[in-house]
Amino acid sequence: MISAEQLVGEELAEWYALTPQERWQESAKLWEVYLSLGGSLDPEPDTQSPFFDPSAPSSRPVDGRTGLRVIRRGGI
Amino acid sequence: MGGQACVLYGAAEFSRDTDFAILGSQANLSRLRAALAELQAEVIAVPPFELKYLQKGHAIHFRCHASEAAGMRVDVMTRMRGVDAFAKLWPRRSTLIAEDGTSYELMSLPDLVKAKKTQRDKDWPMIRRLVEADYFKHRERPKQNQLRLWFLELRTPELLIELATGHPEPCRKLIKQRSLLKLAAAGEAIDLIGALSEEERLEREADREYWVPLKAELEQLRRARLHDG
Numbered sequence: 001m002i003s004a005e006q007l008v009g010e011e012l013a014e015w016y017a018l019t020p021q022e023r024w025q026e027s028a029k030l031w032e033v034y035l036s037l038g039g040s041l042d043p044e045p046d047t048q049s050p051f052f053d054p055s056a057p058s059s060r061p062v063d064g065r066t067g068l069r070v071i072r073r074g075g076i
Numbered sequence: 077m078g079g080q081a082c083v084l085y086g087a088a089e090f091s092r093d094t095d096f097a098i099l100g101s102q103a104n105l106s107r108l109r110a111a112l113a114e115l116q117a118e119v120i121a122v123p124p125f126e127l128k129y130l131q132k133g134h135a136i137h138f139r140c141h142a143s144e145a146a147g148m149r150v151d152v153m154t155r156m157r158g159v160d161a162f163a164k165l166w167p168r169r170s171t172l173i174a175e176d177g178t179s180y181e182l183m184s185l186p187d188l189v190k191a192k193k194t195q196r197d198k199d200w201p202m203i204r205r206l207v208e209a210d211y212f213k214h215r216e217r218p219k220q221n222q223l224r225l226w227f228l229e230l231r232t233p234e235l236l237i238e239l240a241t242g243h244p245e246p247c248r249k250l251i252k253q254r255s256l257l258k259l260a261a262a263g264e265a266i267d268l269i270g271a272l273s274e275e276e277r278l279e280r281e282a283d284r285e286y287w288v289p290l291k292a293e294l295e296q297l298r299r300a301r302l303h304d305g
Contacts, residue, residue: 002234004212008205016209020084020172024180027083030090041147043093048196050287051135051151053121053298 077183077191078151084172085185086209087202093149097183097191099162100130100154108152116141117150122297130154133290157286159190185210189229195283200276204231211235220246228254231276233268236260 004013015023046052079091098104105127117138123129125136133155140148154162168184183191189206192199207229214222223243227250230236240247240260251257256271 001215002238004208007232007234008208012205013212015089016086016205016212018086020086021174023083023086023089024172024174027090034090039092041092041149043149046196046198048198050195050291050294051121051137053294055298055302 081182081188082202084182085206087205095151098152098154115145122294156191157283159187186225193279195280208232231272233265237263
C-alpha cells in the first residue's frame with residue numbers, strides 16, 4: 001500500500017490525517033496570522049473564473065495598509 | 077460548499093471567502109436577506125441579488141461590513157453544472173459540530189467533487205486532494221459508497237491502480253461509467269495519466285461551454301451598470 005507520506009509528503013499527509021474539527025481549528029490559526037499580516041479578504045484574481053471582472057472594486061486590507069510593503073531596497 | 081468545505085474535508089488549509097449553496101425559493105431568499113442584513117453585506121458585482129439570476133446558475137457576490145465580519149466575502153449559488161438540485165443535495169449533506177457547538181452543514185463529498193469540476197486550474201488539484209484525503213482515511217475498511225466514489229473520482233494514478241488491484245469486482249462493474257478504470261485494472265500507469273488528463277480536459281471544456289451564455293449575460297449586466305452610472 002502506498003502511504004500518504006510517500007505520495008503527498010509529510011505536511012499534507014498530516015493535514016489529511018486530522019479530523020475536520022482539528023482542521024477547522026488549525027485553519028482559524030492561519031486566519032489570525034494572515035489577518036495580522038494585513039492579508040486581503042478578496043479572493044485572488046482568477047482570470048479563468050467565469051465570475052472574473054477586472055473592473056470589480058476590491059476591499060482594502062483589514063489593517064488599512066497594503067499587504068506587501070518594501071522595507072528595504074537593495075539598490076534595485 | 078467552496079474553499080471552507082475543502083478545508084473541513086482536508087483538501088485545503090485556508091480559504092479567504094465563504095460559498096453557500098442555497099435553496100432557490102422566494103421564501104428562502106427572504107431569510108437569506110435578513111441574515112445578510114445582519115452582516116451588513118452588500119452586493120459587490122453583477123448580477124443583482126434576484127432569484128431569477130440564481131436560478132439561471134449565476135452566483136451572487138457579497139462583501140460584509142459588520143464589524144465581526146468586516147471585509148469578508150460571501151458567494152451564494154443555487155444551481156451548479158453537473159450538480160443535483162438543492163432538494164437532493166440537502167439530505168446528503170455532512171453536518172459537523174465544532175468545539176464551541178457551532179454546526180456546519182457541508183455539501184457531501186461526492187457532490188462537492190462534482191461542483192469542483194470547473195474550467196479553473198485551481199479546482200483540479202483540489203478534487204485530487206479531496207478524494208485522496210477520503211481514501212487514506214477509509215481505505216482499510218471502505219463502504220460500498222466510498223468505493224464507488226473513489227473509483228469514479230480518484231485522480232491519483234497510483235491510488236487508482238492500488239484500488240483496482242484491491243477491489244477488482246467493483247472496478248469491473250464501474251468501467252462502463254469510467255473507461256479509464258480499465259487502464260487502472262491493467263496497471264498501465266502511463267496511459268492512465270494520459271486518460272486522466274483527457275478526462276479533465278473534457279470537463280473543463282464542458283464547463284467553458286456551459287458558461288458561454290451566462291458570461292455573455294454578466295457582460296451585458298456590467299455594461300448596463302456602467303451605462304447607468
